[in-house]
Amino acid sequence: MxxxxxxxxxxxxxxxxxxxxxxxxxxxxxxxxxxxxxxxxxxxxxxxxxxxxxxxxxxxxxxxxxxxxxxxxxxxxxxxxxxxxxxxxxxxxxxxxxxxxxxxxxxxxxxxxxxxxxxxxxxxxxxxxxxxxxxxxxxxxxxxxxxxxxxxxxxxxxxxxxxxxxxxxxxxxxxxxxxxxxxxxxxxxxxxxxxxxxxxxxxxxxxxxxxxxxxxxLMESLVPEYDHAGVVRERTGGALPGIVPSNTYTTKDGDNVVIAGNGDAIFKRLMLAIGRDDMAGDPQMERNDGRVARTADIDGAIQAWCDTKSIDEALAILQAADVPAGKIYSVKDMMTDPQFLARxxxxxxxxxxxxxxxxxxxxxxxxxxxxxxxxxxxxxxxxxxxxxxxxxxxxxxxxxxxxxxxx
Structure with a gap:
């Protein structure tokens, strides 16, 4: 047959x-x-x-x-x-x-x-x-x-x-x-x-x-944000506007890593993992709306940490801290990745x-x-x-x- x-x-x-x-x-x-x-x-x-x-x-x-x-x-x-x-x-x-x-x-x-x-x-x-x-x-x-x-x-x-x-x-x-x-x-x-x-x-x-x-x-809250608040969502590169931190950062070996530390508890774990206990304990950063006002400071801290780590080092530390993070895959990466193969x-x-x-x-x-x-x-x-x-x-x-x- x-x-x-x-x-x-x-x-x-x-x-x-x-x-x-x-x-x-x-x-x-x-x-x-x-x-x-x-x-x-x-x-x-x-x-x-x-x-x-x-x-x-x-x-x-x-x-x-x-x-x-x-x-x-x-x-x-x-x-x-x-x-x-x-x-x-x-x-x-x-x-x-x-x-x-x-x-x-x-x-x-x-x-x-x-x-x-x-x-x-x-x-x-x-x-x-x-x-x-x-x-x-x-x-x-x-x-x-x-x-x-x-x-x-x-x-x-x-x-x-x-x-x-x-x-x-x-x-x-x-x-x-x-x-x-x-x-x-x-x-x-x-x-x-x-x-x-x-x-x-x-x-x-x-x-x-x-x-x-x-x-x-697929455009999420685009319409009510404009209709109610007059907000026009614009291009923001690798960042997710209004949800902080969620961005793409560059490691010392030139690779890119996506880090999504925007949950309140996740944010604290992320800051502790990168040695920024001050930010982890800052009351203004406990909730997303407070973090949005400090977006540049938070992204700067994460990027400064990534500047000192290779992609593998960064991922190992973040995964150990239970922080969502990942490398940006090419098809070559996919073809040998254990998760793709296991599934x-x-x-x-x-x-x-x-x-x-x-x-x-x-x-x-x-x-x-x-x-x-x-x-x-x-x-x-x-x-x-x-x-x-x-x-x-x-x-x-x-x-x-x-x-x-x-x-």
Missing amino acids: NDQQKPTHGPLKGIKVLELGTLIAGPFCARMLAEFGAEVIKVEAPGDGDPIRKWRVLKDGTSLWWSVQARNKKSITLNMKDARGRAIARQLALEADIIIENYRPGVLEKWDLGYEQLKADKPSTIMVRLSGFGQTGPMKDQPGFGAIGESMGGLRYVSGHADRPPVRVGVSIGDSVAALHGVIGAMMALRHRDATGGREHGQGQMVDVALYESVFN NMFEQHQFADGTPVKLPAISPKLSETPGHTHWMGPGLGEHNYEVLKSLGYSDADIAAFKADKVL
């Missing part, structure tokens, strides 16, 4: 998902459902397929990212400019429990695949729609990548140092956060459908996920040619129904025959589709 013949496991076993999307947000959303047992059929354009197949570092012409982003998915190719391709997609959509798409608003409607169009034939339809600005509003038709969502949603404005332009996080965080909102929405919609009659008679719904709103949802955060797989490769393990970890990687990202159109046969098409039909470039 090869990997692709293994039975599907997981809490979503029996759930069918149709993925109509490219790149990051929609495919990441579908990826998580596939990791936990859903049957995910990904529709790609004939020829090149999803552009992410060619992004970043390649192995034999295919992105290593693809190995993760498309694991456990089935790939079929459909020419959506051809009425027969659209008809096949519609069949798949009406059979699916969940449809995930991240086209611009209006595209699916042109293909007779919009939510209202599918709902008319199948009221239990659940559609997760991920877009830059949502399905409504004056900006709905504008292109909106994750970088724009991060900017409009407020994340970029507060990222970086005050005296420099805003910076981006080193990964596509806006797309990924939107994808997670899509997963949450899909699970809530599925729960509601099943509670109102199930696949045949339940009530479906549209999950409208906007990238900028998903980022905005089995890497999976060993191999490419078709036998070359070994590690993939990140699946999160979150469920005790009874954990996620599994049954196969890495599929070849373009690898499941055309299997999927079309399941829809009732004959070998002759499939051959005609190939000849006419429908697939």
Whole structure:
């Protein structure tokens, strides 16, 4: 039994998902459902397929990212400019429990695949729609990548140092956060459908996920602070404003250490550990609001101590004092770290040619129904025959589709 013949496991076993999307947000959303047992059929354009197949570092012409982003998915190719391709997609959509798409608003409607169009034939339809600005509003038709969502949603404005332009996080965080909102929405919609009659008679719904709103949802107390107190949160580098001490410091060997000593009891332990008994016993610093007024003094004391310690010395002392602290990891650090290894955060797989490769393990970890990687990202159109046969098409039909470039 090869990997692709293994039975599907997981809490979503029996759930069918149709993925109509490219790149990051929609495919990441579908990826998580596939990791936990859903049957995910990904529709790609004939020829090149999803552009992410060619992004970043390649192995034999295919992105290593693809190995993760498309694991456990089935790939079929459909020419959506051809009425027969659209008809096949519609069949798949009406059979699916969940449809995930991240086209611009209006595209699916042109293909007779919009939510209202599918709902008319199948009221239990659940559609997760991920877009830059949502399905409504004056900006709905504008292109909106994750970088724009991060900017409009407020994340970029507060990222970086005050005296420099805003910076981006080193990964596509806006797309990924939107994808997670899509997963949450899909699970809530599925729960509601099943509670109102199930696949045949339940009530479906549209999950409208906007990238900028998903980022905005992470922005903590930004709105009430501005509305009530007129405070605009600004860039503060490695510090966490208003919560002291919580910052990034440099050790004598040039490494960076994050120290979060902002709990009242933790602050005392931290000050005693670095030899600042005076600060540990200062009544003004007993509570966070008092420490905020002395932020510069506290950060200065911690940095002066770090100037005398290597990263390993600093961490050993802080851990012994039960103070939250950590080195800033690169992927190289992660791959040999005892905590990552103890938690089995890497999976060993191999490419078709036998070359070994590690993939990140699946999160979150469920005790009874954990996620599994049954196969890495599929070849373009690898499941055309299997999927079309399941829809009732004959070998002759499939051959005609190939000849006419429908697939």
